[in-house]
């Protein structure tokens with residue numbers, strides 16, 4: 001029998017928000033039926049309009065607030081463009097930290113059913129603004145003028161803005177200056193619809209410790225009109241620039257960077273430091289965008305690994321070797337595994353740059369390389385994983401349970417998959433002792449956490465049969 005929903009599209013109703021979704025929308029319930037409303041905060045009473053109904057949930061728009069949350073912050077309408085991508089900027093930082101910590105606690109209990117682990121108070125930033133060391137902004141034209149900023153949500157319309165409240169001032173200044181120079185030289189912006197024009201994106205990257213700036217011009221065409229003048233202006237107006245890069249992306253695609261890259265001026269990399277480890281960062285390589293909190297996260301991972309200098313460590317999903325190099329300072333040997341071959345090349349280069357001879361990197365899937373190492377008789381005392389949002393592959397978890405490293409340190413950017421994988425490791429004989437949430441991305445919905453697991457319970461391995 002078809003169930004009648006408690007609300008209909010276009011209904012205007014009064015609700016009380018009970019919770020926030022993982023992407024920061026308010027959740028209100030009508031006879032148990034959840035309605036997701038952008039901008040609603042827990043505890044607030046509001047009038048909403050139902051704009052969409054599905055079988056299991058509906059979506060509403062906030063019309064009027066009767067009671068405000070003490071955590072609500074008002075953003076002046078004229079400042080809204082500076083808050084692009086900041087889904088939680090309408091919540092005070094204290095409220096954001098509370099929400100993120102709760103989210104970790106809830107999923108660890110509900111999805112992971114983990115008991116007895118110490119879930120520590122989240123580590124936030126002293127200054128939760130102006131932390132991003134990188135920006136890549138789309139370029140377009142509006143009324144004959146060059147515009148650059150960010151896409152209006154769910155559209156391809158560019159909101160022209162020179163400033164983001166979460167980017168470092170040096171990054172904002174670089175984007176603004178390059179936009180002005182390109183506009184002044186009449187360099188045509190890329191037109192997505194007709195796939196014509198030249199300049200697609202401007203990217204700026206800044207080494208916070210070294211104060212080195214990289215500017216990347218991403219174009220559809222192999223040639224940039226008035227290229228020499230453009231480079232001269234960039235170099236003279238941005239004194240911290242150490243590298244000007246040209247990346248060509250001739251395809252009709254949403255992917256920002258193309259395959260062809262040339263250095264127009266200066267070096268092909270900038271350097272930065274996390275703690276006392278130095279990294280060379282090229283235009284295409286992945287590098288954490290909040291180095292202040294990255295240091296906090298990695299130091300926690302290092303603390304949880306409890307290295308004495310005699311251990312063999314595997315760092316799965318190692319990227320350009322950032323965690324591996326941190327660990328290598330305290331371990332006997334570190335083996336990093338990463339699926340992107342270019343990142344592995346960067347990792348090797350970074351190891352050499354720091355004179356670290358006890359680290360080895362292998363390109364390949366963690367779930368294929370590590371089982372093979374184990375088959376060949378290699379094991380680890382400590383295994384660190386830092387997987388993408390989807391979490392660890394089940395066959396990697398299975399190998400961990402067979403290999404039995406004394407400790408597993410799990411660095412995660414998605415608490416839900418962290419909780420799922422902790423459950424699997426607990427069923428196989430590990431115990432989660434600590435979970436430390438870290439706020440890597442203030443003003444946004446993202447939350448990182450690092451968990452420490454020790455071997456020591458009787459296993460109840462619960463895997464489905466290998467396929």
Ligand SMILES: C[S@@+](CC[C@H](N)C(=O)[O-])C[C@H]1O[C@@H](n2cnc3c(N)ncnc32)[C@H](O)[C@@H]1O
Nearest residue numbers: 317318319322338339340364365366386387388
């Ligand atoms: C969250 S990032 C962590 C990178 C690094 N630990 C850091 O802190 O910079 C996850 C990394 O896993 C890599 N990756 C994704 N799937 C993988 C797989 N199946 N095996 C190995 N690496 C993988 C990605 O390319 C990415 O570099």
